[in-house]
Amino acid sequence: MSSENRITASFAVPPELSDRRLDQAAAELMPEHSRSRLQSWIKSGALTVNGEKRKPRDKVMLDDQINLDAEPEAQVSWEAEDITLDIVYEDEHLLVINKPAGLVVHPAAGHAAGTLVNALLNYAPEVENLPRAGIVHRLDKDTSGIMVAARSLVAHTSLVDQLQTRTMGREYDAVVVGELTGGGTVDAPIGRHPRERKKMAVVASGKPAVTHYRLAERFAAHTHIRCKLESGRTHQIRVHMAHVKHPLVGDPLYGGRLRLPKGTTEELREALAAFNRQALHARQLTLEHPETGEILSWEVPLPEDMQALLAALRKHVEDLASDVY
Structure with a gap:
C-alpha cells in the first residue's frame, strides 16, 4: 500500500517470524528497505507493532500487526556518476535497463562507486528519495540483461508488490x-x-x-x-x-x-x-504498469x-x- 507521498505498509506476523526481533522480522517482510532505514523508522515510531512504538530488539508474536507510515526522504548517500545506461524503456514511473555483465547493481563493500545505483542517481536524481534508489530486484554482477527500476513511490510500491505476489514475469x-x-x-x-x-x-x-x-x-x-x-x-x-x-x-x-x-x-x-x-x-521482463495497469513486456538480445x-x-x-x- 502507498500514497503518492507516503511510504506505507501493513503486515501480520507469519508463523515463521514469530518470536523474532522486530528489526529482523521487518527486514524479512520488507527486503526492499535497508536494515538501517527500518531501524530508524522503528526508533522514530514510523514503524509500529499493534499501533504501539517498540524497540528494534523487542520480540514480535504470531499475528502481531506491523504497520509502516513514513515520510519519503533521501534514502541514500551514494554519489551520482555519469555512467552510460542502455535504456530499453522509460517514463515518469519506470526505467527498464539492459545491464551489461560486469556492472554491480548496488554500492557495497568493495564496490562503493561505479554501480548501477550511481548511474541511476545521475540519470534520474529523483530516485534518491526512494528505498534503495528505486532498485526492487537485482542481477548478479556478471549476469547480463533486463531489469526494472522505479522512478516514483507509486511505481516502487507496485513493483515490490508484483515481485512478492510473483506476478512479475x-x-x-x-x-x-x-x-x-x-x-x-x-x-x-x-x-x-x-x-x-x-x-x-x-x-x-x-x-x-x-x-x-x-x-x-x-x-x-x-x-x-x-x-x-x-x-x-x-x-x-x-x-x-x-x-x-x-x-x-x-x-x-x-x-x-x-x-x-x-x-x-x-x-x-x-x-x-x-x-x-x-x-x-x-532475456525478458513482463509487468503491470504501476499507473495504467497495462501489461508491458520487453526482451533484450543475448550479449556478444x-x-x-x-x-x-x-x-x-x-x-x-x-x-x-
Missing part, C-alpha cells in the same frame, strides 16, 4: 554443462552455504525456491536453456542448476573446474576457457559473448558430424 537464458534431454523444474529451498559465506546452497532451512527450465538448443555436451523463476532467491538459477549437476558454463562460484567434452576441438576449448562469467542473461559461446558450441557439433577434430 522474468525469463533467463543460460548455457549449462551437460546434455539435458528435456525441460523440468527444480523445487529446492535456498539459504546461505553452511561453510562458505559467499555462496548460497540448497539447504533444508532455506527459503522456498522454484526454477522452471525448458530446452532452447542442445549441443554435444552442453545445453542452452530458458529459465523462469517462481521466486527470486540470491543466485537461484546458478544454485539450482548446479544442484541438479548441470552448472552454468563459466560460473566461478558453482561451476567447478572446466570440463571439456570428448572430442573437444582446440577452438571450443579456447571458447570455454575464455568464458569466465556465469553464462546467464535476463554468449552469442559467440553458442556459435562455438554449434560449430563443435558440426565438426563432430563431419569427423573434423
Whole structure:
C-alpha cells in the first residue's frame, strides 16, 4: 500500500517470524528497505507493532500487526556518476535497463562507486528519495540483461508488490554443462552455504525456491536453456542448476573446474576457457504498469559473448558430424 507521498505498509506476523526481533522480522517482510532505514523508522515510531512504538530488539508474536507510515526522504548517500545506461524503456514511473555483465547493481563493500545505483542517481536524481534508489530486484554482477527500476513511490510500491505476489514475469537464458534431454523444474529451498559465506546452497532451512527450465538448443555436451523463476532467491538459477549437476558454463562460484567434452576441438576449448562469467542473461521482463495497469513486456538480445559461446558450441557439433577434430 502507498500514497503518492507516503511510504506505507501493513503486515501480520507469519508463523515463521514469530518470536523474532522486530528489526529482523521487518527486514524479512520488507527486503526492499535497508536494515538501517527500518531501524530508524522503528526508533522514530514510523514503524509500529499493534499501533504501539517498540524497540528494534523487542520480540514480535504470531499475528502481531506491523504497520509502516513514513515520510519519503533521501534514502541514500551514494554519489551520482555519469555512467552510460542502455535504456530499453522509460517514463515518469519506470526505467527498464539492459545491464551489461560486469556492472554491480548496488554500492557495497568493495564496490562503493561505479554501480548501477550511481548511474541511476545521475540519470534520474529523483530516485534518491526512494528505498534503495528505486532498485526492487537485482542481477548478479556478471549476469547480463533486463531489469526494472522505479522512478516514483507509486511505481516502487507496485513493483515490490508484483515481485512478492510473483506476478512479475522474468525469463533467463543460460548455457549449462551437460546434455539435458528435456525441460523440468527444480523445487529446492535456498539459504546461505553452511561453510562458505559467499555462496548460497540448497539447504533444508532455506527459503522456498522454484526454477522452471525448458530446452532452447542442445549441443554435444552442453545445453542452452530458458529459465523462469517462481521466486527470486540470491543466485537461484546458478544454485539450482548446479544442484541438479548441470552448472552454468563459466560460473566461478558453482561451476567447478572446466570440463571439456570428448572430442573437444582446440577452438571450443579456447571458447570455454575464455568464458569466465556465469553464462546467464535476463532475456525478458513482463509487468503491470504501476499507473495504467497495462501489461508491458520487453526482451533484450543475448550479449556478444554468449552469442559467440553458442556459435562455438554449434560449430563443435558440426565438426563432430563431419569427423573434423
